[in-house]
Amino acid sequence: MPYETIDVRPVTKSIGAEIFGVDLNEPLSNSAQSEIHDALMEHQVIFFRDQKLNHDSHIRLGRAFGELAYHSGVAGLDDYPEIVKIHADAESTFVAGENWHSDLSEYEEPPMGSILYMHTLPPVGGDTLWSSMYAAYDALSDEMKAFLEPLTAVHDSNHIYRELFPDVEKTYPCNTHPVIRTHPVTKRKCLFVNASKTTKINGLPKAEGDALLAFLFDHVKNPNFQVRFRWQPHSIAFWDNRCTQHFATWDYFPETRSGYRVTIAGDKPY
Numbered sequence: 001m002p003y004e005t006i007d008v009r010p011v012t013k014s015i016g017a018e019i020f021g022v023d024l025n026e027p028l029s030n031s032a033q034s035e036i037h038d039a040l041m042e043h044q045v046i047f048f049r050d051q052k053l054n055h056d057s058h059i060r061l062g063r064a065f066g067e068l069a070y071h072s073g074v075a076g077l078d079d080y081p082e083i084v085k086i087h088a089d090a091e092s093t094f095v096a097g098e099n100w101h102s103d104l105s106e107y108e109e110p111p112m113g114s115i116l117y118m119h120t121l122p123p124v125g126g127d128t129l130w131s132s133m134y135a136a137y138d139a140l141s142d143e144m145k146a147f148l149e150p151l152t153a154v155h156d157s158n159h160i161y162r163e164l165f166p167d168v169e170k171t172y173p174c175n176t177h178p179v180i181r182t183h184p185v186t187k188r189k190c191l192f193v194n195a196s197k198t199t200k201i202n203g204l205p206k207a208e209g210d211a212l213l214a215f216l217f218d219h220v221k222n223p224n225f226q227v228r229f230r231w232q233p234h235s236i237a238f239w240d241n242r243c244t245q246h247f248a249t250w251d252y253f254p255e256t257r258s259g260y261r262v263t264i265a266g267d268k269p270y
Helices: 030-043 055-063 133-138 142-148 158-164 206-219
Strands: 007-010 017-020 045-048 084-088 113-120 128-132 152-156 174-178 180-182 189-191 198-201 226-229 235-240 244-248 257-264
Touching (some): 007 030, 045 226, 055 257
Parallel strands (some): 017 045
Antiparallel strands (some): 152 198
């Protein structure tokens, strides 16, 4: 796809591209906004370097692509509730995203995407991996695709947040979604189950459903479906949450890794 206002450089053939030629601290022109969206639809996750993003610009960037969503399990900043801090250091006992997942897939309308800005990185480590659920679906046999097509699965976050925050009396979202969803823009089919939030296949005995989920969770780990991003200070990743999963490595303890994320509201999977 030709681009006129931005420079798009693919990282792999399956997923990922770096974007150059745009200052994200400034309001986007209509053409730049349209081309960034097109690049996201084509490459599923896009990366920007050397962007010292302030909170106001971060929110404006997110809102250029849709309404912002609030996280059900993690509070935003006091002055910017739309922004969630992503931080780990020598005092951390866990990090967010240290398992393959799709953000907030337990919502009735899971997010369209997320924009993560990292300002402080360890000297080495702290990479994030994304896996293409288009590629994961395409690699399945026709027989497996036909078997999965009518199935639905439960996405639940209660087991995660109740363990992390045992003193908080709260019920977290739990919803049912198709195992294979259709992307609302590209109309491509993709796999929509993830190891963090998908707890059950509906309509199958537990043993069969668990075995099927185990296969699918392992399937998405194929490196041929993936891109690995090596962060630098003031880098940004913008991913399409509907057709990707991601994994944040925690190989840098006790060093500090810190940034901020906004999440863009989505639609009900079909």
